[in-house]
Amino acid sequence: MDHAAMAQPVSTAMDSLSAALKGNIVPSQEYLLQGSVLDSAVEVLLHRLRGLCDNVDSGPETFHDHEMCFSIRGGTSQQPLLSLRVRRALDYQDMPWQLRYIGQPEMGTGDNKSRPTIVRNSIDIGTSATIVEFLTELGCRMDFEYIVRGYMFCKGRMKITVSKIFKMGQGKPPESVEPISQSYLVELSVLAPSGQDAIAEDMRCFAEQLRPLVQLEKVDYKRLPVQMGP
Numbered sequence: 001m002d003h004a005a006m007a008q009p010v011s012t013a014m015d016s017l018s019a020a021l022k023g024n025i026v027p028s029q030e031y032l033l034q035g036s037v038l039d040s041a042v043e044v045l046l047h048r049l050r051g052l053c054d055n056v057d058s059g060p061e062t063f064h065d066h067e068m069c070f071s072i073r074g075g076t077s078q079q080p081l082l083s084l085r086v087r088r089a090l091d092y093q094d095m096p097w098q099l100r101y102i103g104q105p106e107m108g109t110g111d112n113k114s115r116p117t118i119v120r121n122s123i124d125i126g127t128s129a130t131i132v133e134f135l136t137e138l139g140c141r142m143d144f145e146y147i148v149r150g151y152m153f154c155k156g157r158m159k160i161t162v163s164k165i166f167k168m169g170q171g172k173p174p175e176s177v178e179p180i181s182q183s184y185l186v187e188l189s190v191l192a193p194s195g196q197d198a199i200a201e202d203m204r205c206f207a208e209q210l211r212p213l214v215q216l217e218k219v220d221y222k223r224l225p226v227q228m229g230p
Contacts, residue, residue, distance in 0.1 A: 028194055029192060035108050064147075096128070188207055
């Protein structure tokens, strides 16, 4: 295999992506708020979201996905040099797989601390089903995997997901799964080019309309006692 020939198109693609990011062409930042709601209260929340969000007549979109989280680690460091997520739709086998890069949340101090939402770098790419083999060949290892099933709503540019997360069993998914908790994860997010911080204020206002059913807030992962997968 001609490694020099492979390196050239990869380098060209990275240069093109870098130029697109600098020009704010590619949505590269995710604004995020998270919360949870008990199983017993999720129907009330879904009813509220149907009234607040777009496409009231058609109802929310459902999803049933399998997500795998990969990382590359260097030397003896416990922190990954790079984290990537691969997601595939279990209900639609012909859909492209999704490869996602998520950067570290910008909590910090100063302007970052005063923002109403978490802000983190995020890039999504559609891929073929061979992506797992490709990442393994690159030296990535799978840290954990899970099944996620739920509902997705839209309100303008905002995306709201209400999802149940399941642990993988010994059998083949989706049959062999077990819920990890008695609650649903609720996420409010917007993917946009960098520098559009006004979005965060719109999200804060929308989140206020969901109280007291669910409290959507910034989650500071560094303050959690143990770093775990979803």
